[in-house]
Amino acid sequence: MGQKREGARRAARSRCGVYECSACALYRSGKCPGCASGNLRLSRQGDLLCPVYQCVRALDIAGCHECRKERCLLGRRASLRCQLRVRFGGERASPVFLRRIAATRGVGVGPAGQASGQSADRLRGYLGLLAEYEQRGVEVVSSHQLARSMGVRASLVRRDLAELGGLGTPGKGYEVAAAAAAIRDRLDLTRERPTVWLGVGGRTDWTHAMEALRAVNCSLVGVFDDTDRGRIMGNLSIQPLSRAVAEVRRTAATVAVVASERAARRELLESLVEVGVRAILNLTPRRLDLPAGVVVEQCDLRAQMVRLVSRLGGDGAGQAQRDRGKHGARSAAR
Amino acid sequence: MGQKREGARRAARSRCGVYECSACALYRSGKCPGCASGNLRLSRQGDLLCPVYQCVRALDIAGCHECRKERCLLGRRASLRCQLRVRFGGERASPVFLRRIAATRGVGVGPAGQASGQSADRLRGYLGLLAEYEQRGVEVVSSHQLARSMGVRASLVRRDLAELGGLGTPGKGYEVAAAAAAIRDRLDLTRERPTVWLGVGGRTDWTHAMEALRAVNCSLVGVFDDTDRGRIMGNLSIQPLSRAVAEVRRTAATVAVVASERAARRELLESLVEVGVRAILNLTPRRLDLPAGVVVEQCDLRAQMVRLVSRLGGDGAGQAQRDRGKHGARSAAR
DNA sequence: CAATGTGAAATTCTTCACAGCG
DNA sequence: CGCTGTGAAGAATTTCACATTG
DSSP states (O other), rough: HHHHHHGGGGGOOOOOOOOOOOOGGHHTTHHHHHHHHHHHHHHHHHOOOOOOOHHHHHTSSGGGGGOOSOSGGGGGGGGGGGGGHHHOOOOOOOHHHHHHHHHHOOSEEEEEEEEOOOOOHHHHHHHHHHHHHHHOOOOOEEEEHHHHHTTOOHHHHHOOOHOOSOOBBTTBEEEEEHHHHHHHHHOOSSSSSEEEEEEOOOOOOOOHHHHHHHTTTTTEEEOOOOSTOOOOTTEEEOOOOGGGHHHHHTTTEEEEESSSSGGGGGHHHHHHTTTOOEEEEEEESSOOOOOOOOEEEEEOOOHHHHHHHHHOOOHHHHHHHHHHHHHHHHHHHO | OOOHHHGGGGGOOOOOOOOOOGHHHHHHHTTOOOOHHHHHHHHTTOOOHHHHHHHHHHTTSSSGGGGOOSSSSSOOOOTOOHHHHHHHHHOOOOOHHHHHHHHHHHOOSSSHHHHHHHHHHHHHHHHHHHHHHHHTTTEOHHHHHHHHTSOOOOOHHHHHHHHHOSSSTTTEEEEEHHHHHHHHHHHHHHSSSSEEOOTTTTTTOHHHHHHHHTTTTEEEEEEOOOOSSEEEEEEEEEOOOGHHHHHHHHHHHEEEEESSGGGOHHHHHHHHHHOOOOOOEEEESOOOOTTTTEEEEEOOOHHHHHHHHHHSSSSSHHHHHHHHHHHHOEEEEE
């Protein structure tokens, strides 16, 4: 960490305009451990490092002002907060910031979006149910029906749905199609999102995958794999992984599906994020560790099994017993 | 619904001891629409039917007292509540009951287990993070580190972890291994669970799958498929789907993974539930509709994409902007 | 000193209950 | 009549703040 590093301490406000030591309370109080030792300490504890520090080190420059990159990624990153201040200066991270970070680990709960925590989860649920009803040809549902399937009270469903604007006719219910559309809209599932698929891994049946992508308006614009290279896939030919970055840039893809261990390499994914990927569905068991601001969804068998079994939870018997005791279950037929 | 059906109306308490019309307030008030017309009305509205009514109809008997089944499934089912009373009698379903139903749709939020809603979700998160730390050789973590990655405040992590008993040393933190063990225990991931796998569907790499199952103490005791029949899979040979029910009974399997459309047939899964399956991981896009009391986890690409994209949510830019404006992101490096 | 554990306060989420409408 | 939308009450979850401990 030679002199160069320490030079960053006093760096002037740079093009990206994101840092300025003199404005930092911790720095002024004289308690700032400094970039080098502070981050060393953070890393020892397995904590996140200061993103600017990381960037500056990786580029081997003194500070942001020496950076000649076309566009500063940090500038639009939610992680742009001094980890030192947070850790050693007792500064509190904002809730939004916290969620944002959590999203990149694919581990936090709830969405980073706008619909407040729980609510968005339920909206997804309603959407699934509505699709079911639609398929069955049902045109109108009541809050009671949805509530039953979701495991909540009808009033809550009404509240959720009321926030989407005046769907719902008194005495009748909600029109399935309209409600589904409104939810999709609120969940921002209507926006067109170019999507790349990384790693074919022996996948032969693409109809399901394509359908799934279409369901959320993600259009597949590139499939990449080194082993199956060249084969034609729908109207796309499989390209080598090394082309992925260029293609993401060209097609302005914002969503990536990672389906093979080779594609889950950190460097590759980081470059993809640099050129615009904002959401990653990770189908591999490998844990991704990406810059904040990206949304990662972990979906390997292990994670799912944990969910399943933990929901199965304690002896259901005991629970049911208690339930029955309290409310009685006699007289179920007449 | 001939006379036989109406006979059920007055059926005496039977072996399974679950119903008794005379104790029903709706019935006594004279407002009970009766099994036949009431359930007809329910079904018209796409609502759930009375489970006893369904059962009695399927078996074509007058009532429970005529049933000669070895063991009454209804007796241990949480769905054992008169839908008619709930729907037409203004009776309220208990929260536990509601959750139970929701679990079978693979759509509700939160677990049916004991750790209260949100908390269990987070525990799963901690578990994932702890595994990461363990792999990296870190032996102790603080609530702050976990909090950061989870997107919550440290105090909440402490609350969660404190409930697991006195892990955690003041001034030091939590031992990674001990904490992970405690969480696994609370989530009931330690119990041995025989598991069957239905539908091979071209899957060639079983190492990941086996690892995933082992991670939650699920031991694979049977693999079933009609097309790949006979091939050897680890130490198990693939058997025809028709053998599944018998094998589940023999091995007392409680968990099933459904991996092909053929295996997702309703009748098959219902019989499996009858002989003891309590949790189903559905890897197919087909929606399962099973009796209450079973926990279903839906894990197809479509569901995952919906989650991913909805979490990506509204324009992250706008949100980040707001965040930055409120708390400032200057002085990230010094 | 740097952490945990925990009352009490604050906040957020959910339910009740009922007016109002088709 | 049946169902929606919503103010107000009620629960629950989360955060603060601080005593406490290795």
